Amino acid sequence: MLTSLPPSILRLTATASAILFVLLYASTTVSATDHIVGANRGWNLGINYTLWANNHTFYVGDLISFRYQKTQYNVYEVNQTGYDNCTTEGAVGNWSSGKDFIPLNKAKRYYFICGTGGCFSGMKVSVLVHPLPSPPHSSLAAEHSSDTSASSAVYGGGVEVIGAVLRMFVVAIWCGSGWI
Template sequence: MSTSLPPSIFRLTATFASAVLFLLLHAATTVSATDHIVGANKGWNPGINYTLWANNHTFYVGDLISFRYLKTQYNVFEVNQTGYDNCTTEGAVGNWTSGKDFIPLNKAQRYYFICGTGGCFNGMKVSVLVHPLPSPPRSSLAAGHSSKASASSTVYGGGLKVIGAVLGGFVVAIWCGSGWI
């Protein structure tokens, strides 16, 4: 006596397995960055203590710093420490003028930003220290490995083995007609 399942069951199983695998892999590799809006609800304007604002935030590589301002009145320049201290744009390494600027913080270093339309003299300058991303906690499996390649293969490879085992068991159960669906 043979049991035959309709082809739609196999299509449903393959679709479900693909969706689950995609979601699990995406969840395992997603890293979120923080968007730090300079001045919060006060924006990029004169007379605000941006040093205090910056001291209340922790910046990591991959985060964004955003400036919101009237583009007809202000702008943003990334400068070196001398430019920051003297409110000059000479030697600036970046210039933004959209009024809603999103600037990626891609390196672990100190960044200096000023307003180049004279607002710097009225406090429109901010300096932020960007930290490297903290190391993920070492799992007990990865603790015995010394190379990055073997540690990453343990983290991702081990997770993939578990996902494969679960999905494989699901497919076998469907194939054998256990009635899961």
């Protein structure tokens, strides 16, 4: 049935489909942050990891990465007691690849230490992971629930943008525009 349509309409339909796919994909993707412990200095002695952690905001779904010489150091996830006392007893996880990517899947405080003795020299870090922020809610949306532009401003307009793009293509098809 589509083969009986003029080529310009077929191109327009294909273009509309591609743009719609890109808009839907872009509006649903969430990017996680990879927090590299110690930044370019990595997981090593002589770094203030408390200061490093305080300069980052961690959210559920982010990663925390440890980069180090695997023959010298490692990483253990421990509880607060293990963190405070530099002990690995009862550790929740341990890594030793030298390039460890650890997902932060829960909103809670995580504790990581070096289990080869580096913890006693400051190789330990504690990070507080926050839940993902909720979409913004505003009284502006309630006051202007019938006003599409107001809801677009409040909610980012993902659905409204898609609707506007589709309306534009329908008008172009209806009017027989040759702009595509």
